[in-house]
Amino acid sequence: MEIFKELIAIWGAGLSTLLALIKIWELWSSRRRxxxxxxxxxxxxxxxxxxxxxxxxxxxxxxxxxxxxxxxxxxxxxxxxxxxxxxxxxxxxxxxxxxxxxxxxxxxxxxxxxxxxxxxxxxxxxxxxxxxxxxxxxxxxx
Missing domain, CATH: 2.60.40.10 (Immunoglobulins)
Known part of the structure; x- marks a missing residue:
């Protein structure tokens, strides 16, 4: 059960990092040039x-x-x-x-x-x- 909680935490951290990178890319590409x-x-x-x-x-x-x-x-x-x-x-x-x-x-x-x-x-x-x-x-x- 302990391993299952750690895997979910790692998966959540990875997913949130990926979504944050996507958001940063969207902001960067839509900046005023x-x-x-x-x-x-x-x-x-x-x-x-x-x-x-x-x-x-x-x-x-x-x-x-x-x-x-x-x-x-x-x-x-x-x-x-x-x-x-x-x-x-x-x-x-x-x-x-x-x-x-x-x-x-x-x-x-x-x-x-x-x-x-x-x-x-x-x-x-x-x-x-x-x-x-x-x-x-x-x-x-x-």
Whole structure:
């Protein structure tokens, strides 16, 4: 009878461990994943595009964003210029497994490349509904 109780305890411990691992895997695979890429063009009338991709299956809302031009000062990347959305811009909804483009044409156009940025970096801060801190993504390394 003692062996039977030990076998049931071992079986219960193994089963609960397996179920905990499955739950951790589900949480890990359904986490919010964001990718940022770019499509830069040399013509101000066409403009530069920054593409935000939602790689997870959950939709997300970007409440605010900042495009930061950063330079290195004493082991830290410090912004020296930034671009923000136009006044009155509302939340940006990104469905699961989809993307949006932010276009910078006309007066919002910026030069890019090694000559223009000269070792500086371009970051995008995304303020997402439900998160306290912004998500900072490297867009371009000049």
């Amino acid at each position: 964001i990718e940022v890429s770019y499509n830069f063009v040399g013509l101000p009338e066409i403009g530069n595009d920054i593409i935000i991709r939602n790689l997870s299956d959950k939709p997300m809302t970007v409440t605010y964003w900042e495009l930061l031009f950063c330079e290195k000062k004493a082991f830290k990347w410090v912004p020296y210029r930034n671009e923000n959305p136009a006044d009155g811009t509302s939340d940006i909804y990104i469905a699961g497994h989809s993307s949006i483009k932010l276009n910078f044409s006309g007066p919002k156009y910026f030069a890019w490349g090694h000559k223009a940025l000269g070792g500086k970096r371009l970051y995008l801060n995304l303020y997402i509904a439900g998160k306290r801190k912004p998500v900072k993504k490297l867009v371009y390394e000049g």
